[in-house]
Amino acid sequence: MAIVTDRDKIQKTSQSPDRTGSGGEYVARVRGHHRAFGDNVVLDGVDLDILPGEFIALLGRSGSGKSTLLRALAGLDLVPAGEIEVTGRTSVAFQEPRLLPWHRVRDNVALNLLNSPEKRNRMTLADQALTEVGLGEKTTAWPLQLSGGQAQRVSLARALVRNPSLLLLDEPFSALDALTRIEMHRLVVDLWRRHQMAVLIVTHDVDEAIALADRIVVLDSGRLARSWTIDRPRTDRSPELHEVATLRQTILATLGVRPLEPNPNRDPVTGELHRPTS
DSSP, rough: OEEEEEEHHHHHHHOOOTTTOOTOOEEEEEEEEEEEETEEEEEEEEEEEEOTOOEEEEOOTTSSSSSHHHHTTOSSSSTTTTTTEEEEEEEEESSSSHHHHTTTTHHHHHGGGTTSTTGGGHHHHHHHHHHTTTTEEEEEEGGGGGGHHHHHHHHHHHHHTTOOOOOEEEEEETTSOOHHHHHHHHHHHHHHHHTTTTEEOSSOOOOHHHOSSSSSEEETTTTTEEEEESSSSSOOOOOTTTHHHHHHHHHHHHTTOOOOOTTTTTTTOOOOOOOOOO
8 A cells, every 4th residue: 555646646546446437526616716815815726525435634834725615615615606616515614612501412404404305304303413422422412511522523513413425623622632633533434434525624733644655745835736545544553654754744745834954853753852872
């Protein structure tokens, strides 16, 4: 199993063993998308295809337009005709769970179906979604009674209840502690496999991108600067592997992170300094 870094090959042939669909199918297609705020050009002709069942991590420096692109895909911002085409439903989960404190957990999830054909069954579907994310016993709890990880699970359930073809995640785990993040990573991968939906996650964390995604894309200067596919099982992506460590350093360099100065006491993978033994 190898890591592929040829951008042209990636754009034409990237396939996931978990993906449904084939050929020219896509759940989202972005062509020449441009977004500016006054004189500040954030996105400058972005092209991107998201295929059915694909798991993409979108990286970029602060202000590179990652969240702006995600909002456009989610239909939250106005987009000129022809620049973005999405087939099927989209749902989004943000860094902040954004739960309404005056509604119980079940009602927060069901709100996402108020304007859908499933409106009449929204409470039953909300209960099912909460059970999927491991919160079946919290349906009548108030948001303020939840931990940070539980609140983010409710946010995921609210997104999943729409049965989306494309799930958009905007740095959903960045505020969680390390152990909770690991649990959430496992949950998202499990839900992705179960629902066979496409996922686009915006993240600043290179290690998170490598652990979760089949394809990693870097935004720079308003354009997609570089992308990689990872043809390794998620259980075989240890940062201690030379190939994974090399990919990590390459992505960091693309993001403008300067390599650490050589030091015989520095771990080549983690960058941590060890005290020399006497």
